[in-house]
Amino acid sequence: MEIIRKNNRMLPSFFSEVERDFFGSPELEQMSNVAVNIKDNDKEFVIEMAVPGFQKEDLKLEIEGNKLTVEAEMNDQIREEKDRYTRREFKYGAFKRTFTLPKETDVEKIEATCNRGIVEINIPKPQAQKKTVKRIELK
Secondary structure, three states, rough: OOOOOOOOOOOOOOHHHHHHHHHOOOOHHHHOOOOEEEEEEEOEEEEEEEEEOOOHEEEEEEEEEEEEEEEEEEOOOOOOOOOOOOOOOOOOOOEEEEEEEEOOOHHHHOOEEEOOEEEEEEEEOOOOHHOOOOOOOOO
């Protein structure tokens, strides 16, 4: 027997609350994976993470060994409901992403900023990884 989890959005499912309790919230699943860009240039790696709605105070960045972990949690604050909503799509949840740093990265030189919902982490490349081009003259 298979439980069908699709439903017409115009008619809410009678079992939607029960379904959410057993199968997890699709909203939280969406929040657990944030979009990430990783750029590689000559001097550094740059990680960009889209974290709309999060404040820098909500974010936690930690380095343990050669692992960089970025995580945050945003709870729906308890508030007095004065308005009746016909639709609410604002989502609250948490995410956690872990990145493996290159060996011999100087973690003291890693910098991070948060601006307009984008976290940018600059990771300087170790000296050994910098590309050097040497021209060899043919004789």
